[in-house]
Amino acid sequence: VSASSQASPASIEASKLSTVPPEMKAWVYGEYGGVDVLKLESNFSVPDVKDDQVLIKVAAAALNPVDFKRRQGKFKNTDSPLPTVPGYDVAGVVVKVGSKVKEFKEGDEVYGDIHEKALDGPKQFGSLAEYTAVEEKLLAPKPKNIDFAQAAALPLAIETAYEGLEKTGFSAGKSILVLNGAGGVGSLVIQLAKEVFGASRIAATASTGKLEFLKSLGVDLAIDYTKVNFEDLPEKFDVVYDAIGQGDRAVKAIKEGGSVVALTGAVTPPGFRFVVTSNGEVLKKLNPYLESGKVKPVIDPKGPFPFSQVVEAFSYIETNRALGKVVIHPI
Numbered sequence: 001v002s003a004s005s006q007a008s009p010a011s012i013e014a015s016k017l018s019t020v021p022p023e024m025k026a027w028v029y030g031e032y033g034g035v036d037v038l039k040l041e042s043n044f045s046v047p048d049v050k051d052d053q054v055l056i057k058v059a060a061a062a063l064n065p066v067d068f069k070r071r072q073g074k075f076k077n078t079d080s081p082l083p084t085v086p087g088y089d090v091a092g093v094v095v096k097v098g099s100k101v102k103e104f105k106e107g108d109e110v111y112g113d114i115h116e117k118a119l120d121g122p123k124q125f126g127s128l129a130e131y132t133a134v135e136e137k138l139l140a141p142k143p144k145n146i147d148f149a150q151a152a153a154l155p156l157a158i159e160t161a162y163e164g165l166e167k168t169g170f171s172a173g174k175s176i177l178v179l180n181g182a183g184g185v186g187s188l189v190i191q192l193a194k195e196v197f198g199a200s201r202i203a204a205t206a207s208t209g210k211l212e213f214l215k216s217l218g219v220d221l222a223i224d225y226t227k228v229n230f231e232d233l234p235e236k237f238d239v240v241y242d243a244i245g246q247g248d249r250a251v252k253a254i255k256e257g258g259s260v261v262a263l264t265g266a267v268t269p270p271g272f273r274f275v276v277t278s279n280g281e282v283l284k285k286l287n288p289y290l291e292s293g294k295v296k297p298v299i300d301p302k303g304p305f306p307f308s309q310v311v312e313a314f315s316y317i318e319t320n321r322a323l324g325k326v327v328i329h330p331i
């Protein structure tokens with residue numbers, strides 16, 4: 001066989017990537033409800049890519065509270081049509097690119113939150129599948145020093161953490177109290193507040209068994225919420241980041257002129273609530289902190305859950321007791 005006809009290992013690898021099957025495995029629900037509505041389908045159509053999208057061979061995904069709230073129908077008024085493939089966070093390899101895609105090519109390792117607006121018309125077909133189609137503007141190159149499972153644990157939570165800190169005008173020398181500091185978003189708020197924004201002092205709440213974990217993230221004051229009401233403490237903070245839904249209590253823990261940023265639940269002024277907007281540029285901006293190891297993904301040690309155990313993964317995240325993120329890997 002002449003050298004010219006012998007395919008190189010790289011082209012063999014690339015050709016494997018480029019042979020996208022017409023059907024795939026995907027987790028799907030056709031009605032809103034409990035984990036019993038989740039079904040693993042084997043012959044689900046692989047999505048087409050629009051001009052500005054890439055097709056990703058999914059290596060890992062992660063669950064967020066929005067996944068189970070959406071499945072329960074809490075956001076049905078602004079949801080896309082059923083059936084739904086759940087999943088916001090993805091990490092994987094590009095296997096096809098749309099005609100207007102400029103930054104990525106087949107074989108690139110990428111990650112991101114695939115739904116630009118978390119609650120307002122999220123895609124019908126999410127990341128809990130073997131392939132998913134995503135706008136390139138929502139993606140970033142995977143950091144070189146972390147694997148796909150670790151990368152999948154980041155996007156929605158780290159973008160929520162960053163956007164909330166930015167919206168409060170958090171800056172160097174300020175103090176912050178993070179409610180649910182051991183959770184998916186809270187564990188990243190702590191790290192970003194310390195490493196990116198230069199917090200002077202960080203306090204956080206968690207249950208008894210997670211206090212040492214908070215301190216390992218760089219928390220100065222770890223508050224055991226099973227024993228202490230944070231709002232009764234004499235210390236007050238410039239910002240309270242409410243990542244659990246205790247907005248009514250959070251406003252009692254801020255200094256004069258301070259602010260409360262909340263993700264869910266009722267808020268009273270000066271508190272405000274926001275919903276994350278996915279943006280690959282945020283991931284790119286944070287890449288140096290990720291590649292240096294200053295900011296690290298947190299994966300709950302009960303995981304990663306294999307693709308066959310998505311029901312178990314949903315049941316676990318719905319306990320609201322997860323440490324960091326619930327990751328699905330391998331897929």
Ligand SMILES: C/C=C1/OC(C)=C(O)C1=O
Binds near residue numbers: 118119263264276
């Ligand atoms: C990820 C976005 C969310 O927005 C609300 C109100 C929640 O509960 C979410 O998880």
